[in-house]
Amino acid sequence: MEGLRKHFEKFIHLTDKEWDAFSCKLQRKQLAARTYLLEQGEVCTFVAFIEKGAFRFFYNRDGEERITAFFFAGDAVSNYRSFLTGLPSEHIIESLQESVFWIIQKKDLYELFNAYPNIDRLGRFIAENLYLTVARRLDSFLFDSPEKRYDDLLRRNSRLLQDVPQFMLASYLGIKPESLSRIRKRKTKKA
């Protein structure tokens, strides 16, 4: 949990009292590989902070799965849209490996916002960062080639190739598994 506190320090310094109030609302959870953390149609009432593991964020439409994001250790994971609006999630969140994470419930977080202006401000930093994440994702869909998107993902998580099966990477990149093999071969030659 100290890792999480250090992570928050990048945004804001919480006093011991503020940190105690926050951390005693955190619940440590473990999830086996390939297990749903959030189902399609469920309302998301939590934010989870990943200590260990990997998650995918995907939707299922007419039987076809499409992955829109991966989350790794150090990331916050939530269907933030469902969390904010109270609407059912269109996406599924699933662990890819055995994962450990800390979860805070919306009602607890909102109570903390009311009691501690500094935690409210932390909430602003989290909202701003989730904004940046989704804005980058939108731009990468508009601007970038699959190759560039593959490089960016690899930069964010160097263990990607162990953590994420090839067919999921291809789904995220919006290409066929064969095209991903070609991209990887080109990279091996260059390296």
Added chain:
Amino acid sequence: MEGLRKHFEKFIHLTDKEWDAFSCKLQRKQLAARTYLLEQGEVCTFVAFIEKGAFRFFYNRDGEERITAFFFAGDAVSNYRSFLTGLPSEHIIESLQESVFWIIQKKDLYELFNAYPNIDRLGRFIAENLYLTVARRLDSFLFDSPEKRYDDLLRRNSRLLQDVPQFMLASYLGIKPESLSRIRKRKTKKA
């Protein structure tokens, strides 16, 4: 400016003192039609609240323009990503008509955040809402047909057809102007 205060009341109640502190930092601006509010490569240091008019948000890559958003009266407009990170904007913000808006500078806003926890909280609500806007935009690129995206835009601004030229609408929808004509014809028949 009272319209803006009412708009904020949807998120949070500001006392007269808080509103006075905030509103005395707002500058009223006017911009002629087809004028840049933000250039490509410029760092965005403001948030603007539109009282009257319309703006487009677009990028220019290899000579090709692509529109990613429209903003109308009641919307907040900013390149929020550039605003938060201090990085140069990849996008251009341009007025489509003669427009009136209220602008607040980043340094003033951050001073207000420090002085008034309630205004900091307003900042969180703004960040959360901008998150929802961009998350919806990403989903609409992933999920929706051009026809659905056209309907959604029309629902947000019923004056759309007066406010936005056809070729810009087509660019936003990612289709050719001829395809947009076909969509509109189908709708006229149905109506």
